[in-house]
Every structure is written in structure tokens, then in C-alpha cells.
Amino acid sequence: MVEHRLRRANPGNVALIKTLNLAAQIRLRASWNDASGQIQSRSTFADANSGNAFIASPKVTGLSGQSGVLRLQLWKDETVSPSGEVGVPSDLNADVDVWAEWAFPLAPPAGLPWAGWIGKPSVEITATPDVGDDKNSFAGKRAKFRLRRHGSTVGSLPVRLSLDHTTITRPVAPGTPPPYQSLRALYGSPNGDYTLVAVSGTGTWAADSSQPSNATLGTATIADGQSELILDVVPVTDNLTEYNLIEARILTDPQQNPPRYAPGITKMARVLIFDGPLWTLLPLEGWGPSSETQSLGTAVNAGVVTAAGTWTVPPQIVGRVSGASGGGLWTAQSSTLSTVLGSSFIPFGISFRQNTSTKATVVGEREGRAYQILDDGTGGSSLPTVPSSWLPEGALAISPNANWTVGYANRSNGRIPALWIGTGTAVTAVNLTTTIVNPPVPIAGDAKAVNSSGVVVGRCSGLGVSSLPILRPFRNAGNGASLTIGDWLPVPTGGNGEGVANSVATAGGKHYAVGQFKLPPSSYLGASWTPADSQTLPSLPANLGVLYRNGTFDFQSEAKGINSSLKTVGWSGASSTDPNRRAVIHNGEWQDLNDQHFIHVSSGWILQSAEAISDNNVIVGVGVLSGIQKGFILVPRVNGN
Amino acid sequence: MNRYRNSFLYFAALITMHFSVGGVPELPVLENVQVGNVSAGINQEPRFSYVGFAIEFNNPREKYYRVSFSLYPTNSGVPLRARGERVDFQHQELVGPGLQAYRDDGGGNELSLTAFDQAGLGYGAPWRYMDVFSNAPASSFYYQMRSMTEVFIGYRFPDEDGLHYGWIRFARSDTTFTNIFDLVAHDWHPIPGAAIGAGQPPEIPVATEVVNDGAGGRLLRVGWHPAVATWSFETTDSLIPPVTWTEYPAGGTSAEIPLDGEEPQRYFRLRRP
Numbered sequence: 001m002v003e004h005r006l007r008r009a010n011p012g013n014v015a016l017i018k019t020l021n022l023a024a025q026i027r028l029r030a031s032w033n034d035a036s037g038q039i040q041s042r043s044t045f046a047d048a049n050s051g052n053a054f055i056a057s058p059k060v061t062g063l064s065g066q067s068g069v070l071r072l073q074l075w076k077d078e079t080v081s082p083s084g085e086v087g088v089p090s091d092l093n094a095d096v097d098v099w100a101e102w103a104f105p106l107a108p109p110a111g112l113p114w115a116g117w118i119g120k121p122s123v124e125i126t127a128t129p130d131v132g133d134d135k136n137s138f139a140g141k142r143a144k145f146r147l148r149r150h151g152s153t154v155g156s157l158p159v160r161l162s163l164d165h166t167t168i169t170r171p172v173a174p175g176t177p178p179p180y181q182s183l184r185a186l187y188g189s190p191n192g193d194y195t196l197v198a199v200s201g202t203g204t205w206a207a208d209s210s211q212p213s214n215a216t217l218g219t220a221t222i223a224d225g226q227s228e229l230i231l232d233v234v235p236v237t238d239n240l241t242e243y244n245l246i247e248a249r250i251l252t253d254p255q256q257n258p259p260r261y262a263p264g265i266t267k268m269a270r271v272l273i274f275d276g277p278l279w280t281l282l283p284l285e286g287w288g289p290s291s292e293t294q295s296l297g298t299a300v301n302a303g304v305v306t307a308a309g310t311w312t313v314p315p316q317i318v319g320r321v322s323g324a325s326g327g328g329l330w331t332a333q334s335s336t337l338s339t340v341l342g343s344s345f346i347p348f349g350i351s352f353r354q355n356t357s358t359k360a361t362v363v364g365e366r367e368g369r370a371y372q373i374l375d376d377g378t379g380g381s382s383l384p385t386v387p388s389s390w391l392p393e394g395a396l397a398i399s400p401n402a403n404w405t406v407g408y409a410n411r412s413n414g415r416i417p418a419l420w421i422g423t424g425t426a427v428t429a430v431n432l433t434t435t436i437v438n439p440p441v442p443i444a445g446d447a448k449a450v451n452s453s454g455v456v457v458g459r460c461s462g463l464g465v466s467s468l469p470i471l472r473p474f475r476n477a478g479n480g481a482s483l484t485i486g487d488w489l490p491v492p493t494g495g496n497g498e499g500v501a502n503s504v505a506t507a508g509g510k511h512y513a514v515g516q517f518k519l520p521p522s523s524y525l526g527a528s529w530t531p532a533d534s535q536t537l538p539s540l541p542a543n544l545g546v547l548y549r550n551g552t553f554d555f556q557s558e559a560k561g562i563n564s565s566l567k568t569v570g571w572s573g574a575s576s577t578d579p580n581r582r583a584v585i586h587n588g589e590w591q592d593l594n595d596q597h598f599i600h601v602s603s604g605w606i607l608q609s610a611e612a613i614s615d616n617n618v619i620v621g622v623g624v625l626s627g628i629q630k631g632f633i634l635v636p637r638v639n640g641n
Numbered sequence: 642m643n644r645y646r647n648s649f650l651y652f653a654a655l656i657t658m659h660f661s662v663g664g665v666p667e668l669p670v671l672e673n674v675q676v677g678n679v680s681a682g683i684n685q686e687p688r689f690s691y692v693g694f695a696i697e698f699n700n701p702r703e704k705y706y707r708v709s710f711s712l713y714p715t716n717s718g719v720p721l722r723a724r725g726e727r728v729d730f731q732h733q734e735l736v737g738p739g740l741q742a743y744r745d746d747g748g749g750n751e752l753s754l755t756a757f758d759q760a761g762l763g764y765g766a767p768w769r770y771m772d773v774f775s776n777a778p779a780s781s782f783y784y785q786m787r788s789m790t791e792v793f794i795g796y797r798f799p800d801e802d803g804l805h806y807g808w809i810r811f812a813r814s815d816t817t818f819t820n821i822f823d824l825v826a827h828d829w830h831p832i833p834g835a836a837i838g839a840g841q842p843p844e845i846p847v848a849t850e851v852v853n854d855g856a857g858g859r860l861l862r863v864g865w866h867p868a869v870a871t872w873s874f875e876t877t878d879s880l881i882p883p884v885t886w887t888e889y890p891a892g893g894t895s896a897e898i899p900l901d902g903e904e905p906q907r908y909f910r911l912r913r914p
Binding site: 468546 | 673694696698699700701702705707709711713717744745747748749750751753756758760769771773774776777778781782783784
């Protein structure tokens with residue numbers, strides 16, 4: 001019956017055991033915890049010494065009608081040592097002395113016969129794994145309670161469980177006073193936090209009530225022939241930020257004469273269910289050892305993903321990578337570099353793929369020329385030079401449908417916005433500024449993005465009536481139209497007119513832009529522009545603010561990307577080169593993508609800037625992984641990841 | 642032209658303040674406020690506006706504002722860069738032709754002097770002030786102002802008769818980052834193309850010559866630039882306070898002063914109306 005043998009608690013203390021003077025008096029004590037947790041110690045021993053063997057036959061009395069944990073302890077009684085050592089005889093040193101624990105089965109109450117009591121098992125509970133993901137319904141990601149009975153597996157065995165929690169609260173918002181929001185785990189659905197489901201074939205689970213409660217009772221029945229019942233902890237998927245500790249405890253069998261089981265040594269187990277992240281974080285690995293490779297994700301397309309999370313056409317990411325190649329392409333399925341795009345090519349944009357048989361076009365800069373190449377690394381060619389301008393030129397973005405590419409050329413005052421119409425060999429280059437009539441100041445700027453409707457956004461001076469060469473955010477009239485003097489975008493209140501529109505997206509037939517504006521003295525803040533009523537082009541500015549952390553808003557922010565769901569990403573921090581800046585997403589206010597709500601917090605990562613977001617919410621950007629600049633992909637989580 | 646006896650002729654252009662002062666607001670600053678305007682030119686158009694912005698951030702936790710006080714050019718006022726990388730002018734440093742217009746990296750030319758964040762729960766709770774603008778680039782004008790208590794800004798503006806130059810003085814009691822600069826003085830030169838010393842009144846060139854009055858006496862004929870023809874020509878017999886100035890008959894750009902009277906000395910000035 002006794003499966004737990006006397007053992008050393010700490011194998012590292014072998015030397016101390018070996019110095020035990022066998023001439024010394026050895027004491028053996030049996031103590032036990034009764035059902036109420038009281039420590040009892042009543043024992044008598046019959047012992048026999050034979051050579052080096054010491055055999056003890058303990059008889060523990062007074063356990064009738066009880067079950068619990070019996071502990072046997074063996075130690076040297078130094079008060080009676082022949083060497084006269086001074087010690088504390090009644091203390092067991094768990095590091096030195098030996099002990100064993102045994103979950104003892106029932107004994108009948110005094111006066112009752114043993115018949116019917118013999119062979120009733122002790123039951124223990126553990127939790128493996130003991131952490132569950134609230135955002136992942138994949139069974140393999142669930143925490144599990146495991147009830148194990150010792151001894152015979154004949155017949156099913158109902159075991160009473162109580163489900164409780166530790167009280168965890170938090171302020172409703174950082175810095176706000178009580179009352180706090182309770183994060184306690186409540187059993188039941190739909191308003192609770194989790195339910196238990198028995199793994200098929202191992203048994204059943206029945207809660208006394210399915211209504212959410214602070215303390216829930218239920219019966220877990222270990223199936224006939226099974227020694228173990230596995231209970232899946234199934235979190236109720238919701239949008240709450242949670243961190244819940246569930247405590248399952250084996251209760252004594254309410255059937256007392258005789259009970260069908262006894263709670264064993266381990267009669268309580270805890271499970272943590274937490275608010276699983278929304279994205280899976282993958283590094284953009286480069287060419288060579290990952291620990292040495294720097295990379296930077298700059299753009300991503302949407303690909304096509306099924307509802308079950310399978311990529312039909314995986315989103316593709318382009319960016320920079322150090323080592324053997326300058327430009328690289330990855331897919332959202334893997335960190336591994338998929339395609340090397342050229343040693344002197346710096347990619348900035350990628351079009352969409354309509355299906356698996358089409359290729360995306362990647363655009364960027366190569367040796368001072370705007371350049372395009374297909375996603376498999378073939379068909380690379382420089383785009384035609386922009387009329388009435390000179391090199392260097394560069395392509396900064398391409399529309400999802402690949403009809404439009406935008407970027408910059410150069411004139412005497414520096415960069416000017418440029419547009420390339422078409423792809424492949426039939427491309428026409430356009431100076432977007434030749435239609436600005438009588439500009440009040442010299443023209444300079446660049447085009448940052450374009451959507452499939454040919455709506456171009458960027459920044460440019462010479463727009464409006466100001467006598468200052470202010471670089472203002474702009475949008476054209478769509479369909480690849482060249483700029484006019486009135487195409488500038490107003491900035492939010494407090495701004496001086498400076499700004500840039502970095503990205504443009506289409507939703508419901510309307511076009512939306514995001515970027516940055518200057519709030520004097522020198523604070524640049526994220527901005528968005530939405531269409532006015534009955535309009536389709538972006539015009540109404542909004543201040544997106546900055547990230548709030550540690551009681552203070554950051555100094556600056558920038559919106560870098562927007563998708564067709566109008567989700568906006570960017571960075572927030574002291575500056576665009578601040579090593580402590582954070583990749584952020586805007587949900588009414590900027591939120592830190594480093595938060596465990598969004599990603600599994602992984603040591604060594606700081607996500608510094610989110611550069612783009614696809615229509616299916618794949619985010620790419622750059623951060624630092626163990627001190628190395630590293631591009632990242634955030635893939636929306638589905639079952640199993 | 643005979644210039645002499647200037648020792649008893651005192652010509653000066655009286656500084657006249659042409660800005661409306663609303664005063665620097667008390668903290669916290671919870672709304673946009675116009676502290677003052679700087680007007681200059683024939684029609685006294687406002688050339689600069691000194692404005693405080695209190696931009697409220699979306700914050701469900703507490704009230705939170707980003708506050709900044711900046712000088713914004715209006716009506717063709719153009720702030721000037723003093724020398725090299727320096728934007729502000731030293732006291733008495735000349736503001737005049739040959740100086741470059743000030744522009745920041747993005748092409749803007751507003752000049753920000755004070756900025757900070759403020760936050761509070763309201764209901765009488767104390768406000769917190771945060772020096773987030775310590776992150777401003779060290780090369781920025783604002784960053785240079787952080788360690789200063791007095792600033793002279795030089796500027797120019799076009800008027801009907803040409804380009805004029807002027808200065809604006811800002812001051813505060815100490816360099817605490819929440820201590821808002823006040824607009825305390827400004828002046829501009831009424832003669833187009835003429836330089837003016839920062840913090841100084843414009844120097845008005847005066848031509849003098851002694852002529853016969855046709856009756857055996859002598860006259861000191863005083864003449865000045867037509868640009869100040871509307872100014873008042875005033876006189877007093879003593880500069881010992883209290884000084885009483887009275888208008889002296891003048892003909893637009895000149896006046897004649899008898900020299901052979903009994904008075905040992907007399908003082909004259911041109912005063913901007």
C-alpha cells in the first residue's frame with residue numbers, strides 16, 4: 001500500500017546522511033494531518049536491529065474514521081548521542097533527515113467493522129499544464145485538471161470538487177481609485193470566465209449549478225477502468241483583460257459509511273487562465289545566424305486567410321536585411337527569409353496577390369533609381385525616370401492592385417512627389433507637381449502611399465497660399481491625378497500646418513489617411529484624416545495623441561499604417577530614433593503592442609515601431625531582440641498558435 | 642549742412658507699445674489664450690500673435706493637456722535669424738538688412754518659448770506638470786529658450802514704403818519649465834530699410850542747419866525722414882522730472898527753432914503718436 005518510501009528530501013545532502021552515527025539513537029515519528037488540517041502525532045513502533053538494517057513497523061493509532069496524509073520521519077536524536085552532541089531532538093531537518101508521506105485510505109470509525117472500508121482509494125489532483133490561454137480555444141492550449149485514484153480502477157468513482165479563486169482586482173483604469181474591477185475567475189457561461197469539460201473516455205463532470213459563482217461545487221466522476229480523469233479548463237472567450245487563478249479542491253466524500261474515496265496528499269491544484277495575446281510574434285530572420293542579422297519590416301500585403309486560420313495566400317512582408325542581401329521577402333507563416341530580392345535593393349512597398357497563381361510586385365530603391373521586382377525575385381527593372389527632374393529617385397509604395405507606384409524624384413529644391421502608372425514594362429512616370437499653378441514657395445516633398453483608387457498621399461510644400469515653404473500633408477483627387485494648390489490637408493488644432501500623410505486606405509468607398517502633424521514647439525503627433533459627410537477623400541483632421549505610460553504621455557508619435565478596417569499602427573516615444581519608443585496600435589488611444597494583451601511577452605523583445613498593417617491585421621515593423629535590430633511580424637492568432 | 646549745438650538739442654523717438662496684453666495666464670492653462678499681438682506698420686496691422694494652446698489629450702484617467710506658448714507670424718511678419726545658428730538677438734544687436742528669415746526644418750517659422758504637459762483629476766486635486774519637452778531636439782529654438790529668462794526676437798515686415806525691421810522682447814522671472822514667457826516690449830523702425838538695435842528705440846536721423854530768419858536773427862532748422870512725418874515734434878526746457886513735453890510747431894518733416902532767445906537750453910524730441 002505504501003508507495004512512498006523513506007527518502008532524502010535533498011539529494012545534495014548525501015554526505016550528511018553518511019555521517020550518521022549508527023550508534024546513535026534513531027527516532028521514527030509518524031505524524032499526520034487530519035481532515036481539518038490539524039497535525040497529529042501518535043505512534044508506537046516495534047523495531048528490530050539486525051546488523052546494519054533498522055526495521056521499523058509503525059502502528060499508527062487513532063485514525064479510525066479518518067483519512068489524510070501520514071508522514072514518516074527518520075532522524076537522529078542528538079540529545080542521547082554517545083558523543084554527547086547537543087541537538088534539538090524534536091526538530092526534523094527537511095534538508096538532512098529522511099521522510100515519507102502517504103495518503104492513507106480510510107479506516108472505519110471506532111466500533112465499525114472493516115468490511116466495506118478496505119481498498120477505498122485515495123484521490124489526488126494536479127494541474128498540467130497549469131496555464132490556460134483565454135484567447136485560444138485550441139484544446140491543446142488549455143489548462144487541465146487531472147484527478148488520479150490510487151489502487152483499483154474497477155467501477156466509476158465520483159469525486160466532489162470545489163472550484164474557488166483567489167481575489168484579484170485592478171483599477172478600472174491606471175491611477176483610478178477604488179472600487180476596483182474584479183478579475184476573479186467565475187465558473188459558468190455565458191457570463192462566467194471558464195467551464196470544465198471532461199476529456200472523452202476519462203470520465204464526466206457535472207457542476208451543481210451552471211450559474212457563475214464565486215465558489216462552485218461539482219462532481220467529477222472517474223470512469224470505470226480509468227485511473228485518471230482529465231478536465232479541460234475552457235476559458236470563455238471574451239475581450240476582457242484577465243488574469244484569473246482557479247483553485248480546485250477535492251472534498252471528502254459526502255457518503256460517509258463508507259466513503260468511496262479519501263482525499264490524498266495532493267488534494268488541491270491551481271490553474272491560471274490569462275488573457276491570451278491577439279497576435280503571434282515572429283522575428284524576421286535574415287541571411288546567416290539569426291543572432292547576428294539585423295532586419296526591418298517595411299510593408300506587408302494581405303494575402304488571403306480562411307476563417308479557420310489557414311493561409312490560402314499568405315501575407316508577404318518585405319523589408320531590409322543585413323548580411324548577404326539588402327532586400328528580403330518573408331511570409332507570415334515563417335520567420336525564415338523566403339526570397340532574397342537583391343543586395344542593393346531597398347524595398348518599401350508590395351502589392352497584393354489575388355490568388356496563388358499571381359505574383360506581387362515589390363517596389364523600392366536600387367542604386368538611385370525607383371525599382372520594381374516580382375515577389376519571387378524575378379523581373380527586376382528600374383522604373384522610368386520622372387520628366388523634368390533628375391536622380392536620385394525612389395519608389396516608396398505601390399497600390400494593392402499594383403496599378404500605381406509613388407515615391408520621389410529630385411529637383412533643385414530637393415525631393416518632389418512622383419508617380420508611376422502601370423507595372424511591368426508599360427510604366428509611365430509622372431511629376432505630380434507640374435500642375436501646381438503659381439506656387440507661392442518652392443515645391444518639395446514626396447509621395448508616401450497610394451491606394452487602388454489612385455489616391456496619393458504624402459507631404460509637399462507649395463500647397464495653399466502660405467508664403468512659407470511648409471511641408472504640408474496632402475492627398476490628390478484620386479485616380480492618379482497630379483497635385484493642385486488646394487490639395488493640402490489641414491492639421492489638427494494647435495498645429496502649424498506641417499505634417500505628412502503616410503498611409504491611405506479605402507473602406508466603404510471612402511478614403512482615409514493617417515500620418516503625423518507638428519504641434520509646436522517640436523512635438524510631432526499622430527494624425528488621421530477622414531472624409532467629410534458626402535465626401536470620399538480624406539479631409540477632416542484628428543489628433544491621435546501619444547502613448548500614455550507611467551502617468552505621462554509620450555513626447556511624439558507617428559501613424560505609419562492604416563488598413564481597410566481603419567486599424568492604425570505606428571510608434572510613440574521621444575523621437576523616431578528613441579530606443580525606448582514603442583510600436584503602437586490605435587484603439588481610441590494609442591496602445592502598446594508590447595503589452596501581453598497583444599503578444600506573448602517574450603524576454604529580449606522591444607517592438608519599437610509598427611510600419612504597416614495588412615487588411616487581415618498582420619502587422620510588420622521593427623524592434624530590438626536581445627540588442628539586435630530586428631524586424632517583426634505579428635500574425636493574428638488562430639487556434640493552435 | 643551745418644550740424645552743431647546738438648548738445649542742447651535732445652532728439653529721441655519715444656517707444657510706444659503697440660501690443661495688447663492679456664497677461665500670462667495662471668496655471669493650469671485649460672484653454673487656448675491669446676496673450677498679445679504685435680502690431681507694426683502704417684496701418685498698425687498685427688504682425689505677430691503670441692498665443693498659448695492647451696491641447697487636451699484623449700485620456701480616460703485624468704484631464705491631460707499639452708500646453709505651448711508660441712509667437713506666430715501674421716500679415717507678413719517674418720522672424721529673423723540673428724547670426725549663424727542663433728535665432729535670438731543680443732541686447733542692442735542690430736536687426737536689419739542682410740539677415741536670414743527664420744524657418745525650422747519643416748518650413749515653419751513660429752517661435753515657441755514655453756511648453757509643458759499638465760494633468761489633474763479635477764475637483765480641486767492638485768495638477769501635475771511634466772517636462773516632456775526636455776525631449777525636444779537640442780538644436781531647436783525652444784530648447785535654447787529653456788535656459789533663458791530674457792529673449793529678443795528680431796523681425797521684418799513689408800509695408801507700403803518698403804521693408805521695416807523690429808524686435809520683440811520676452812521675459813520671465815526664472816527658468817522653471819512652467820514659467821511662461823511674457824511679451825513685455827517691442828519696437829520697429831519706421832524708416833524702411835533702417836536697422837534697429839534689439840531692445841532699443843529706433844534711431845531717427847535728424848538734419849540740422851542754422852539759417853538766418855530774415856530779421857537779423859538765427860534759426861535752427863531741423864529736418865527728419867518723411868516716414869516719421871506723422872510723429873509729434875515736442876519740446877521741454879528741462880529733463881529733470883517731472884518732465885512736461887509740449888508740442889512744438891512743425892511742418893511735417895521739419896521745424897525751425899529760434900536760437901537767439903534768452904533760454905540757455907531747450908530739449909526737443911520726436912514722438913511716435
